[in-house]
Amino acid sequence: MRVTQGTFSFLPDLTDEQIRKQVGYCLTNGWPVNVEFTDDPHPRNAYWEMWELPMFDLADPAAIMFEINACRKACPNHYIKVNGYDAAKGRETVALSFIVQRPKHEPGFRLARQEGPGRSIRYAVESYATGKPEGERYPESETGPRR
Amino acid sequence: MDHARIDGELLDIAQAFKDSSVQEVLDELDHQLVGLQEVKTRIREIAAFLLVDRLRREVGLTAERPVLHMCFTGRPGTGKTTVAMRMAQILHRLGYIRRDHLVVATRDDLVGQYVGHTAPKTKDVLKKAMGGLLFIDEAYYLYRRENERDYGQETIEILLQVMEQQREGLVVILAGYKERMDEFFRSNPGMRSRVAHHLDFPDFTPDELEQIAEMMLGQQMYFFTQPAREAFRAYLTRRMALPDFANARSVRNAIDRIKLRHANRIYSGSGPATREDLARIDATDILKSRVFQDLPGDPPSGEPAGAPSRVGERGKNAI
Numbered sequence: 324m325r326v327t328q329g330t331f332s333f334l335p336d337l338t339d340e341q342i343r344k345q346v347g348y349c350l351t352n353g354w355p356v357n358v359e360f361t362d363d364p365h366p367r368n369a370y371w372e373m374w375e376l377p378m379f380d381l382a383d384p385a386a387i388m389f390e391i392n393a394c395r396k397a398c399p400n401h402y403i404k405v406n407g408y409d410a411a412k413g414r415e416t417v418a419l420s421f422i423v424q425r426p427k428h429e430p431g432f433r434l435a436r437q438e439g440p441g442r443s444i445r446y447a448v449e450s451y452a453t454g455k456p457e458g459e460r461y462p463e464s465e466t467g468p469r470r
Numbered sequence: 471m472d473h474a475r476i477d478g479e480l481l482d483i484a485q486a487f488k489d490s491s492v493q494e495v496l497d498e499l500d501h502q503l504v505g506l507q508e509v510k511t512r513i514r515e516i517a518a519f520l521l522v523d524r525l526r527r528e529v530g531l532t533a534e535r536p537v538l539h540m541c542f543t544g545r546p547g548t549g550k551t552t553v554a555m556r557m558a559q560i561l562h563r564l565g566y567i568r569r570d571h572l573v574v575a576t577r578d579d580l581v582g583q584y585v586g587h588t589a590p591k592t593k594d595v596l597k598k599a600m601g602g603l604l605f606i607d608e609a610y611y612l613y614r615r616e617n618e619r620d621y622g623q624e625t626i627e628i629l630l631q632v633m634e635q636q637r638e639g640l641v642v643i644l645a646g647y648k649e650r651m652d653e654f655f656r657s658n659p660g661m662r663s664r665v666a667h668h669l670d671f672p673d674f675t676p677d678e679l680e681q682i683a684e685m686m687l688g689q690q691m692y693f694f695t696q697p698a699r700e701a702f703r704a705y706l707t708r709r710m711a712l713p714d715f716a717n718a719r720s721v722r723n724a725i726d727r728i729k730l731r732h733a734n735r736i737y738s739g740s741g742p743a744t745r746e747d748l749a750r751i752d753a754t755d756i757l758k759s760r761v762f763q764d765l766p767g768d769p770p771s772g773e774p775a776g777a778p779s780r781v782g783e784r785g786k787n788a789i
Contacts, residue, residue, distance in 0.1 A: 383601025
C-alpha cells in the first residue's frame with residue numbers, strides 16, 4: 324500500500340528532473356530546504372530523522388540533489404522526503420513537503436481494534452513493517468512482495 | 471541535401487552566437503578592463519571553443535562536457551576576480567552553468583580547525599557555489615608541504631572529486647601568484663590535469679595604471695588637472711617601487727585617499743566652491759601623499775597612518 328503523505332503523494336513518483344524543479348521552486352521563494360528520512364511510516368508521524376542540517380543560502384537545486392542522492396545512497400530502502408520551510412513572519416511553517424523516495428515494497432497497514440468499556444471499539448493503524456526493529460524494516464534485498 | 475543541412479547549421483552558428491549574447495560580455499570586458507590583451511584573447515578563444523562545442527553537441531558530434539576549470543595566475547590587483555565575474559556570465563550565457571553567480575572562497579572558508587571539521591565546511595562552500603562558479607583565491611594555501619597532517623589536503627581531495635564529476639554544474643577557478651600556483655600544481659598533479667585553462671595576468675604598465683586611474687575618476691565624476699596628472703605619474707613610479715604594490719587595487723586605494731585630501735582641501739579652503747572645484751583634483755592633493763615624503767628613519771609604507779591594511783585592500787572590483 325502506498326503511503327500518501329505530503330504534496331504530490333497521490334501522483335506517480337517524481338522523477339529527478341521534477342524533484343529538481345520543485346526544489347528550485349522552494350529556493351526561488353527563499354525557503355531553506357532540508358532532507359529527512361524514516362522507516363517508520365505512519366499518517367501521524369511527521370517527525371522524521373534529519374539528513375544532515377537544513378540547507379540555507381543556496382542558489383541552485385544541484386546542492387540539494389547532491390544531498391538527496393547522498394541520503395538515498397545511505398538509506399536505499401527508506402522513505403525520504405524534502406521539506407521547504409517558509410520562515411516569513413506570520414507563516415513560519417513547512418510550506419512544501421514531498422516524498423522523493425519510498426521503499427520498493429510497502430507492506431501496508433494493519434487495522435487493530437481494541438475493545439473499550441461499554442463495548443466501544445478503538446481503532447489503531449500499524450504498519451506491518453514496524454513489527455521489526457528500526458533499520459531492519461525495509462531490507463535492501465526486498466524488492467517486491469514475496470509470493 | 472547534404473549541403474542544405476550544412477548551410478542550415480552555418481546559419482545556426484551566427485544565430486547561436488547572437489542568442490547567447492556573449493558578445494556583449496566580451497565587449498564589456500574590452501571596455502572595462504584596461505590592457506590584459508592576452509587574457510582577453512584567451513577568453514575570446516575559450517568562448518568560441520565553448521560555443522562551437524555546444525553546437526557540436528547539438529548535432530551529436532561529441533558527448534563529453536569539456537573541462538572548464540581554470541587557473542588564473544597573477545599578482546594582486548591584476549583583475550583576476552573581475553575577469554572571473556565576467557567568466558561566470560560567459561559560461562552562464564553559453565549554458566555551461568545554470569546561474570551566473572560567483573562564490574569567492576579562501577583557505578579559511580574551506581579548511582577546518584580540527585578533525586572532522588573540514589569536510590562539512592568544504593562541502594558547504596561547494597554547495598553554495600553549485601550551479602555557478604567557485605573562485606578559490608590564493609589556492610596554494612590549501613596545500614602546506616611542511617605539515618603533512620594539514621587539513622588542507624582533505625579539502626583538495628573533496629575538490630578533486632567534485633571537479634572530476636562535473637555533474638553538479640560547478641566550475642572551479644583557482645587563483646594566486648604564478649610561482650606559488652606552479653609549485654602547488656607540482657605537488658598536486660591531480661589538480662593540474664583537471665584544470666583545462668591556465669590564464670596568466672601580467673602586471674599593468676604605468677601607462678595602463680594611469681588609464682585605469684582616469685577611468686575610475688571618470689566613473690566617479692572627478693578629473694585630473696594637467697599638473698595633477700603629472701603628479702600622479704610621479705606617484706605611480708614611487709608607489710610601484712614599494713613592496714606591497716597591488717596594481718589596480720593600489721590605484722583604487724590611492725584614488726580614495728586623493729578624494730579624501732581633495733575633500734579636506736575644499737572643506738578647509740576659504741570661500742565658496744564652484745561645481746568645477748568639487749570635481750577637480752589638483753596636484754597638491756596627490757603630492758601630500760606619504761609616498762613623496764621619504765623621511766629618514768621612516769619606513770616607506772606607502773600607506774598613510776590609519777589606511778586600510780593589506781588585508782583590507784582586498785576588494786571585489788579591482789577595476
